Amino acid sequence: MNALWLIPTEVSDTPAPVSVIRLVLPQAEHISEEIAEAFAQRARAEAGGGLKPILLDITGVASISRGARAVLSRSRSASAIAVVGTSAVDRVLANFLLGGEPPPCPTRYFGDEDTAVAWLLERADDR
Secondary structure, eight states, X not given: OOEEEEOOSSOOSSSSOOOEEEEEOXXXXXXXXXXXXXXXXXXXXXXXXXXXXXXXXXXXXXXXOHHHHHHHHTOSSEEEEEEEOOSXXXXXXXXXXXXXXXXXXXXXXXXXXXXXXXXXXXXXXXX
């Protein structure tokens, strides 16, 4: 499991630096409900009871179960979620992931991390 804080230094017009929770799902793995729950717990811990933007990297994931989709779609620690993947397979998995229950916050797929982070920071500016 990997969760890191990204603190953008180029955003000077915001009152405080915006931190983004970065979750990287394991490559070549079937993402089960249990794996998704472990990542969701980590995100909740990182968010500290508040709402934070989340970058969810699904690059190279083998598959995502319906149970995992349900867990990831009911996040209550995210102010916005950017799903990132780089291949056509990643895009198909993202469509499956985003095709479940309507997400509780703005959620979008991106083909690269820089664009995803910029979108998340725009959402943070809307607060």
